[in-house]
Amino acid sequence: xxxxxxxxxxxHSLKSKGILTTIGLGSCVGVTLYDSVVKVGVxxxxxxxxxxxxxxxxxxxxxxxxxxxIPAMVKEALNxxxxxxxxQAKVAGGANLFPNLHLDxxxxxxxxxxxxxxxxxxxxxxxxxxxxxxxxxxxxxxxxENGIVTVTAIGKEPIQI
Amino acid sequence: MYYNTxxxxxxxxxxxxxxxxxxxxxxxLKGELLRIEVPNVxxxxxxxxxxxxxxxxxxxxxxxxxxxxxxxxxxAFILPLGSAKTLVxxxxxxxxxxxxxxxxxxxxxxxxIMITSYLNALAKLSNATLLPxxxxxxxxxxxxxxxxxxxxxxxxxxxxLIRTEFFTMEKAIQGDIIFxxxxxxxxxxxxxxxxxxx
Numbered sequence: 001x002x003x004x005x006x007x008x009x010x011x012h013s014l015k016s017k018g019i020l021t022t023i024g025l026g027s028c029v030g031v032t033l034y035d036s037v038v039k040v041g042v043x044x045x046x047x048x049x050x051x052x053x054x055x056x057x058x059x060x061x062x063x064x065x066x067x068x069x070i071p072a073m074v075k076e077a078l079n080x081x082x083x084x085x086x087x088q089a090k091v092a093g094g095a096n097l098f099p100n101l102h103l104d105x106x107x108x109x110x111x112x113x114x115x116x117x118x119x120x121x122x123x124x125x126x127x128x129x130x131x132x133x134x135x136x137x138x139x140x141x142x143x144x145e146n147g148i149v150t151v152t153a154i155g156k157e158p159i160q161i
Numbered sequence: 162m163y164y165n166t167x168x169x170x171x172x173x174x175x176x177x178x179x180x181x182x183x184x185x186x187x188x189x190l191k192g193e194l195l196r197i198e199v200p201n202v203x204x205x206x207x208x209x210x211x212x213x214x215x216x217x218x219x220x221x222x223x224x225x226x227x228x229x230x231x232x233x234x235x236x237a238f239i240l241p242l243g244s245a246k247t248l249v250x251x252x253x254x255x256x257x258x259x260x261x262x263x264x265x266x267x268x269x270x271x272x273x274i275m276i277t278s279y280l281n282a283l284a285k286l287s288n289a290t291l292l293p294x295x296x297x298x299x300x301x302x303x304x305x306x307x308x309x310x311x312x313x314x315x316x317x318x319x320x321x322l323i324r325t326e327f328f329t330m331e332k333a334i335q336g337d338i339i340f341x342x343x344x345x346x347x348x349x350x351x352x353x354x355x356x357x358x359x
Contacts, residue, residue: 007208007212007307008211008311009207009208009211018273022347023217023218023302023304023309024217024218024302024303024304024305024307024308025304025305026301026304026305026306026307026308026309026312027308027309027312027313028305028308028312029310033347047308047311047312048315048317052315052317055317055318060317061207063338064207064317082167095305095309096309097225097299097301097305097306097309098225098297098299098309098313099297100297101225101227101294102177102299108309108312108313109309111225131220135299136299136301137299137302137304137305138306139218139302154220154273154300154301157346
């Protein structure tokens with residue numbers, strides 16, 4: 001079985017079978033889009049909510065940011081034959097690993113979640129599963145054959161979202 | 162030449178900073194000797210920076226500090242779980258099976274002292290102020306900790322990383338001290354040390 005690893009800032013997709021995995025979600029957010037009819041799965045590992053003006057590489061790696069990443073993920077799903085009206089999203093991550101620092105009123109993780117929710121909403125894509133926020137890291141896996149998404153954290157039982 | 166000068170300068174900073182940090186550690190460990198590797202200074206692309214900490218799923222202890230003042234930046238002190246437990250045992254003279262509140266608090270304080278020593282050395286050298294925040298501590302997957310550090314530092318293009326590894330001679334302890342200076346302030350620091358264009 002193919003298992004594709006989605007590194008920070010990347011977007012990968014599979015059709016019919018295989019597993020999409022992303023490791024080391026802290027304040028980052030793993031997002032999956034899935035069309036159960038054609039069995040198309042797309043996974044992104046989003047780093048920050050909004051593209052920085054100083055980053056001119058976003059065109060090459062749109063998956064770094066929520067505002068460029070979600071449109072790029074939708075496009076990739078449609079290219080593989082998915083239909084927008086059938087796409088369903090699941091979201092994991094957005095934690096704050098160093099909560100005592102209180103650097104921002106809203107942590108980067110939460111800002112990521114807010115931005116991703118907004119951009120998915122623009123496409124009217126429902127979020128069917130969530131394991132978000134909190135203070136711990138996560139690993140996310142999407143089994144493309146059946147659309148099942150599991151989330152693993154250190155010292156916890158894997159959960160299905 | 163430009164490149165070499167900058168890297169040499171950074172290596173020297175790493176050396177001095179880590180020298181002070183590990184001396185502080187050695188004193189807390191009642192004189193246990195520490196060996197410091199030559200600092201590894203790298204200018205990394207975003208993709209390289211992401212892959213910089215190996216073993217993304219390995220459980221590590223990460224202590225994270227935001228640096229403010231004349232030279233802003235971020236510092237992280239990362240220890241494998243086993244090394245963290247050994248350190249706690251040396252500090253408390255008690256066996257450490259799990260990292261409980263007390264153990265985490267001890268490690269946080271230890272990280273704080275090391276990071277402060279590192280920054281003080283740089284501050285003395287440059288006459289600049291470098292002020293550490295209260296340290297944050299997390300025990301988690303290395304990937305999640307490192308990713309959160311990069312996001313906190315807003316590394317999106319390139320990152321200058323000064324990483325120093327150290328080992329204890331007797332006990333199996335290893336760790337990494339990583340300094341991510343903000344680019345602009347870093348140029349100021351170089352200037353104050355008499356380096357012209359780096």
